[in-house]
Amino acid sequence: xxxxxxxxxxxxxxxxxxxxxxxxxxxxxxxxxxxxxxxxxxxxxxxxxxxxxxxxxxxxxxxxxxxxxxxxxxxxxxxxxxxxxxxxxxxxxxxxxxxxxxxxxxxxxxxxxxxxxxxxxxxxxxxxxxxxxxxxxxxxxxxxxxxxxxxxxxxxxxxxxxxxxxxxxxxxxxxxxxxxxxxxxxxxxxxxxxxxxxxxxxxxxxxxxxxxxxxxxxxxxxxxxxxxxxxx
Numbered sequence: 001x002x003x004x005x006x007x008x009x010x011x012x013x014x015x016x017x018x019x020x021x022x023x024x025x026x027x028x029x030x031x032x033x034x035x036x037x038x039x040x041x042x043x044x045x046x047x048x049x050x051x052x053x054x055x056x057x058x059x060x061x062x063x064x065x066x067x068x069x070x071x072x073x074x075x076x077x078x079x080x081x082x083x084x085x086x087x088x089x090x091x092x093x094x095x096x097x098x099x100x101x102x103x104x105x106x107x108x109x110x111x112x113x114x115x116x117x118x119x120x121x122x123x124x125x126x127x128x129x130x131x132x133x134x135x136x137x138x139x140x141x142x143x144x145x146x147x148x149x150x151x152x153x154x155x156x157x158x159x160x161x162x163x164x165x166x167x168x169x170x171x172x173x174x175x176x177x178x179x180x181x182x183x184x185x186x187x188x189x190x191x192x193x194x195x196x197x198x199x200x201x202x203x204x205x206x207x208x209x210x211x212x213x214x215x216x217x218x219x220x221x222x223x224x225x226x227x228x229x230x231x232x
Contacts, residue, residue, distance in 0.1 A: 003029040004120055007049035009066070010082065011035040011059050015105060019053070019082075022109050028116070035059065037066035044070050044077065051116055054099075056083040056090065064093055071098045078119050091126065095202055101125035123164060124202050143207045149191040150209075157184045159210040161201045 006028055010016040013035070020030045031047045034040050037058045044052065052070065056063040067079045080101035081094045091102045100119045103112060103126075115125040150158065153174070160170045170181045185197055194200045204210045 003027055004116060005029045005031050005047070005050045006116070007031055007040070007043055007047060007052045008033045009035070009037070009040040009043075009052060009058065009063065010055040011057075012055070019112075023113065023116075026113055028113075037061045037063065040066050041069060041073075044074060048074070050078065051119055052077060052079045053082045054079050056081055056085060056094075064090075064097060067094070067099055068097045080115065080119055080125065092206065095124075095206060100198075122198060124198060124205070126205075143209070146192050147207070147209045150188065154184050154188050154191070155210060157181065158188055158200060158204050161185075161197060162204045162210050 006023060008016050008020060008030060010019075010033070016033045016035075020033055023030055031049050032043050034043050035058070037060050040052070040054070040058075043049075052067075054063045054067050058066065063081065063083070067081075070077050070079060075098075079099045080103060081090075081099050082103050082105060083090070084105050086104050094102050101115055101124060103115055107115070118125050156174060157170055160173055165173065167178050167181050167185075170176075171178050174181075185200070188200050189195065189197070192200055192203050194203055
């Protein structure tokens with residue numbers, strides 16, 4: 001398999017180089033390390049990396065703002081916030097922009113690498129200590145109204161998606177066909193007013209519409225270091 005191509009955007013040179021060395025030792029390819037948001041935009045346009053590790057606190061502007069600009073130019077870009085901040089409001093903002101993960105800089109390297117691989121597989125990756133208590137970005141009443149439209153079966157499908165199950169696993173777990181799974185998923189997207197399966201799973205986790213995946217659950221990461229969700 002081709003090595004995952006990673007762009008690191010971080011102005012803390014020692015941290016960035018340490019991450020670069022660790023990732024390259026594990027067979028990943030760090031295509032470039034930049035320290036400014038303006039450099040990040042140019043590097044993404046030029047290199048089109050598979051994953052972007054984005055520090056939030058850049059010298060010239062917010063990494064969240066740069067991430068928003070990158071996603072406007074490259075909607076399929078996979079951006080993970082890598083920061084010393086563990087504020088729940090920052091997590092909500094990053095996910096609202098379209099980041100696929102949020103990791104703090106004290107994340108052990110083994111979990112860090114697992115997070116990158118999970119992001120490439122279409123998962124949302126978050127530290128459990130942040131995802132479990134993340135504050136909803138919408139008003140509670142609006143979330144409850146949207147979620148109340150889900151049928152019991154749709155909630156079962158959504159719960160499995162939030163645990164990282166793909167379409168075949170959902171079908172097997174619930175004893176239904178893949179076509180029926182797709183029908184339920186499309187209904188979930190419409191009712192929650194989201195555009196993709198990943199966004200639906202993110203919505204469910206952030207607003208606690210379904211039970212938050214915990215270490216040791218069937219579809220979670222074996223290390224227990226972060227939560228993740230998956231599309232079909």
